[in-house]
Amino acid sequence: MASLKLQNIRKQYNKLEVLKGIDIEIEDGGFLVLVGPSGCGKSTLLNCIAGLEDISSGDIMIGEKSVVDLHPSQRDIAMVFQSYALYPNMNVEQNIAFGMEMRGIAKPEREAAIARVAETLQITELLKRKPSQLSGGQRQRVAMGRALVRDPQVFLFDEPLSNLDAKLRVDMRTEIKKLHQTMGTTIVYVTHDQIEALTLATKIAVLKFGELQQFGTPKQIYDQPNNLFVAEFMGSPSMNLMRARIIEAEGTLTAHVATGQGATLVLPLHGFEALNAHKGTEVILGLRPEAITDEASASGQDQSKVLLQSCQINVVEPAGSDTFVTTSLGGKEVIARLGADAVVSAGESMPLAFNMAKAVFFDPSSEQRIA
Amino acid sequence: MSQSNSSNPTAANRRVWLRALLYAVLLVFVVYYLLPLYVMLVNSFKPLEEIRGGNMLALPHIWTFEPWKAAWSSAQIGVQPTGLKPYFINSIMMVVPAVTLSTLLGAVNGYVLTKWQFPGHGLVFAMILLACFIPFQIVLIPMARVLGILGLAGSTPGLVLVHLVYGLGFTTLFFRNYYAAFPTELVRAAQMDGANFFQVFWRILLPSSGPIIVVTVIWQFTNIWNDFLFGASFADFDSIPMTVALNNLVNSSTGVKEYNVHFAGAVLAALPTLIVYVVSGRYFVRGLMAGAVKG
Numbered sequence: 001m002a003s004l005k006l007q008n009i010r011k012q013y014n015k016l017e018v019l020k021g022i023d024i025e026i027e028d029g030g031f032l033v034l035v036g037p038s039g040c041g042k043s044t045l046l047n048c049i050a051g052l053e054d055i056s057s058g059d060i061m062i063g064e065k066s067v068v069d070l071h072p073s074q075r076d077i078a079m080v081f082q083s084y085a086l087y088p089n090m091n092v093e094q095n096i097a098f099g100m101e102m103r104g105i106a107k108p109e110r111e112a113a114i115a116r117v118a119e120t121l122q123i124t125e126l127l128k129r130k131p132s133q134l135s136g137g138q139r140q141r142v143a144m145g146r147a148l149v150r151d152p153q154v155f156l157f158d159e160p161l162s163n164l165d166a167k168l169r170v171d172m173r174t175e176i177k178k179l180h181q182t183m184g185t186t187i188v189y190v191t192h193d194q195i196e197a198l199t200l201a202t203k204i205a206v207l208k209f210g211e212l213q214q215f216g217t218p219k220q221i222y223d224q225p226n227n228l229f230v231a232e233f234m235g236s237p238s239m240n241l242m243r244a245r246i247i248e249a250e251g252t253l254t255a256h257v258a259t260g261q262g263a264t265l266v267l268p269l270h271g272f273e274a275l276n277a278h279k280g281t282e283v284i285l286g287l288r289p290e291a292i293t294d295e296a297s298a299s300g301q302d303q304s305k306v307l308l309q310s311c312q313i314n315v316v317e318p319a320g321s322d323t324f325v326t327t328s329l330g331g332k333e334v335i336a337r338l339g340a341d342a343v344v345s346a347g348e349s350m351p352l353a354f355n356m357a358k359a360v361f362f363d364p365s366s367e368q369r370i371a
Numbered sequence: 372m373s374q375s376n377s378s379n380p381t382a383a384n385r386r387v388w389l390r391a392l393l394y395a396v397l398l399v400f401v402v403y404y405l406l407p408l409y410v411m412l413v414n415s416f417k418p419l420e421e422i423r424g425g426n427m428l429a430l431p432h433i434w435t436f437e438p439w440k441a442a443w444s445s446a447q448i449g450v451q452p453t454g455l456k457p458y459f460i461n462s463i464m465m466v467v468p469a470v471t472l473s474t475l476l477g478a479v480n481g482y483v484l485t486k487w488q489f490p491g492h493g494l495v496f497a498m499i500l501l502a503c504f505i506p507f508q509i510v511l512i513p514m515a516r517v518l519g520i521l522g523l524a525g526s527t528p529g530l531v532l533v534h535l536v537y538g539l540g541f542t543t544l545f546f547r548n549y550y551a552a553f554p555t556e557l558v559r560a561a562q563m564d565g566a567n568f569f570q571v572f573w574r575i576l577l578p579s580s581g582p583i584i585v586v587t588v589i590w591q592f593t594n595i596w597n598d599f600l601f602g603a604s605f606a607d608f609d610s611i612p613m614t615v616a617l618n619n620l621v622n623s624s625t626g627v628k629e630y631n632v633h634f635a636g637a638v639l640a641a642l643p644t645l646i647v648y649v650v651s652g653r654y655f656v657r658g659l660m661a662g663a664v665k666g
Contacts, residue, residue, distance in 0.1 A: 052562070052563075072559075073562065073563055073566075078563070081556045081559070085556040087557060087561070088557075098561070098564050098574070102566050103565050146564075
């Protein structure tokens with residue numbers, strides 16, 4: 001077990017820069033998730049940590065030691081690949097043993113290690129099978145077994161759940177989390193699925209076009225996104241972003257948002273001193289769907305920051321545990337998350353509770369968060 | 372389908388006739404292709420008088436193995452009455468190392484060209500590929516020169532080298548296309564497991580290359596065994612391969628043309644490739660298809 005430190009990592013292919021100075025530090029036993037859309041450089045970054053690709057400049061430290069000049073097999077890491085990469089000509093046991101065999105570990109020790117890992121992952125009865133005779137979930141387990149048996153300083157996971165069906169993915173996600181809790185090993189995990197990122201991580205790094213957009217705890221990323229990209233990318237349904245004008249009335253700041261019916265929604269702003277600098281200008285107001293809800297669901301929230309306002313409901317989408325409704329605000333469709341038992345039908349008006357305690361504000365031109 | 376058959380007898384009739392016609396045509400082709408083999412086999416079991424008596428297509432009246440024995444061990448080949456046996460052994464001594472080495476080297480080439488790509492790997496592959504299109508005749512004189520310099524002229528190792536060099540283009544092509552579809556993640560996983568260049572090759576790639584090895588071996592075996600030009604050009608008395616010896620057998624005149632012996636000799640010369648095809652032909656087709664779809 002060890003901490004992992006990435007210092008100003010840059011990676012170029014000819015003229016094309018795919019990693020533009022990434023700085024990340026994850027403590028011993030942490031669970032770092034690299035998340036971002038396709039082509040953001042997250043898999044490249046993981047391959048650089050693994051040593052499968054060279055970096056152009058910067059430094060990678062595992063523990064207190066720089067590993068940049070070490071061969072992948074010398075970095076004391078283990079990796080689970082997206083396709084699992086099980087050797088098709090070997091059975092499960094040989095697959096797990098291959099790395100130990102290459103490192104010249106004696107046979108009795110190898111067998112003990114295999115038995116221990118097979119026990120942990122409940123694959124003992126599969127040991128003699130070939131990968132082609134395994135289901136997707138079983139292959140996933142074997143791939144993890146091959147990584148576990150090394151007992152490395154850092155685990156690397158490259159989108160390990162993306163080839164599984166939806167149900168199995170949720171199960172395996174829980175299992176990975178459980179595994180991390182029992183083993184306590186540092187993990188770096190790449191995914192494009194923001195739900196995986198939020199559920200698994202102790203720290204999330206959001207990447208876009210090879211640049212680090214934000215690095216922080218899941219709560220920081222979710223509640224205080226650095227910019228519009230992070231706000232939209234994380235969370236499902238994604239954050240509602242609407243145009244609002246900051247106006248000072250009778251000594252208090254308010255945000256004015258145009259409703260669909262030509263009226264104006266006036267939201268009080270308490271504790272947003274930073275917005276004083278933006279008086280009279282247009283900003284982007286971000287509110288998560290769960291911060292716009294029905295009166296009953298809002299009763300537990302800080303009432304001084306909640307505003308009730310009647311809105312026309314355009315679409316109603318019951319989702320079992322919640323009911324999502326859309327209304328028109330600031331020229332955009334806005335999604336609100338109501339309680340499961342909310343009674344409403346499309347075309348009606350109903351009072352929606354806006355919880356401004358959770359509001360964030362962005363500058364429309366720089367797209368950075370201002371409050 | 373059976374319903375429409377019973378309700379419409381004319382259509383059913385027509386289908387039967389079409390089917391019959393199809394089989395008739397196919398039968399004609401089968402006969403056409405098998406007739407030479409039949410003539411060779413039948414006449415190789417006849418005494419010479421019977422052949423001279425006419426009717427090449429008739430079955431032998433008197434079955435005899437003498438022509439086979441003669442062709443194998445006593446027929447006049449050039450100036451020596453040795454039969455084809457020593458030349459058969461020459462061919463084996465040439466084919467086995469040539470096929471093994473060219474297949475192995477082709478596999479290593481394919482491995483490097485797909486999994487250890489270096490700047491200019493495309494150009495190198497194009498140049499290796501070009502070797503497939505060089506006509507045999509062009510390389511004869513330069514090759515003779517090279518063999519002379521290496522001191523391998525007229526020897527079996529010399530012939531092995533010639534076939535190895537000439538076959539490398541094809542074997543590289545086969546393996547490169549096969550390995551291009553081989554998941555690179557497996558190679559990376561093996562690297563992280565600590566396997567080096569050759570360990571990845573021996574332990575991961577080669578055991579998964581069954582179909583393409585069969586294709587390559589059949590291809591190389593057939594080509595090298597059947598080669599006449601290189602054998603005729605570069606072999607000495609003690610390294611003459613089967614094909615050249617067969618030619619010498621047919622052309623050595625001791626007065627009478629012993630057709631039955633010639634036929635038996637020709638079948639002997641073709642036998643190894645026939646056996647290879649019969650034993651592994653279905654893998655050959657499967658391997659070619661796999662390459663076609665994936666590569």
